[in-house]
Amino acid sequence: MKLGMNMLLWTGHVTEEHVPIFGELREAGFDGVEIAVGEGDADHYKKLGAACDQVGLERSIVTILDVDTNPISPDKKIREAAVERLRWVIEMTNAFGGTRLTGPFHSAYKTFEGRGATDDERRWCADVMREVADEAYDAGMVLALEPLNRFECYLMNTSADARAVIDLCDHPNVGMLYDTHHMHIEEKDAAAAVKLGGSAIRHVHASECDRGRPGSGQVAWDATFRALHEIGYDDWLVIEAFSTMDKDFAAAIHIWRDFDPPEEIWRDGGAFVRQAWESTAS
């Protein structure tokens, strides 16, 4: 297992001012960092990647798409724009040195039609992902699609929803991201959800029910980790927690209060995730 920390705790856009945090994370035992890719250029991400190399951190990224780049739009031009945008994200991720391109980029974030997903939408999504899957592979990164809770997307809210698209896509470089926060809301049984995801699970977000310090809330950590061990998952566990430090970003993802002091979240949360992971290995 490799332990990662998502920089969204601090900011929606990482810049050089955040570089000192990388060193602190490395010292605290993290193996990698995850950043959001939304703006900036290859040069920017290259610099950040070099800073990670300096302290010995691996990396992954999360990204989102919007209505103009929606992979499940009925408009072919917009789906082509999704492919173009993902090509740009792959390029930035490559510059950063990321090995996982993750997030809810299966559909436009927080965009609803007042109904559930259709077969056409699942097929369009699968087609868009297949279109960029080889390029991502060549650039050394896996694509991991993230089911979100009902308030943030409708294409996929559960492991079963994710499998439906991933199975249609049928490409070895396209899998799912299992996020314990979203699954806490949507799934009845975390262990069953992990097992249903099975080998499609290529990335994991360790995130508490309230997005605070992992281990402080209701998430079924033991059951989740036991099931991950059982399916043979031995890859990234990235803590995703939020704060109000970056006000605009916080508002965009419905964060209206602080849950735990940020340093407790990554320091104690990291120790908790590592300990819970080890104690559930049988």
Next chain:
Amino acid sequence: MRCSATVCLVGSLSSGPWIYWHDLEAACADASSIGLDGIELFTESADQVPADELRTLLDRHQLELAAVGTGAGKVFHGLSLTDPDADRRAQAVEFIRGMISFGASFGAPAIIGSMQGGVPRGGDREEVLAWLGEGLEACGRTAADLGVTLIYEPLNRYESNLLNTQADACAFLETCAAPAVRTLADLFHMNIEEVSLPDALRDHASHIGHVHFADSNRRPPGDGHTNFGAIGEALREVGYDGWVSAEAFPWPDPAAAARRTYETFREWIAER
């Protein structure tokens, strides 16, 4: 504790977390046949169902009215207690007062959920909370005069940016001169926001005036992962003697959802 199920009579709505839909008489007959103690009503207005008609129905089926919702003020009239326009806020208070008085003739409280509104982008949070406090105080006086409580519902982060936890809601109510106002402990919202449901129920027992009964995924209690044993234990321990009212999706259908609700109530929540 008494168990009830929600009935939505808002004609233009066709989906939402309500157990029974559109037909009040059929809802009462079914609820009563299962053994539920009451119904919680969501109506379009305070006079959609004439009081004498409702009384006849409730008496015939030996049901009580658990509570009335005020969300139609938002749905139909776009009203909220935190509208930047003072006249609109006054209209919101009037709408809620109508609902309070409708409920009070049956001894039932009104619930303020979506009518609380929120902080608009770039808005001043302190100012918005001050309006919320004024609204709750004004409506709370009406409730007190009519001998009922008024229920304020903290919603999860995805539905409101005002107050998301029992702790925040209770702390806020402490700052208001509104002794008749209680909080609503909605187990679905709490599944997202609280670090522990039983602890939150224990810690804020003195403020909690109503419980919304739903599982982690907002399906009927028993169809998700919420530990109802621990919740029942906490509610009995603090001596909660109010309503436990199912606000959940009618999954797989209203009749089955109502039965599931009542079974879970009997098994885990009701006093032994």
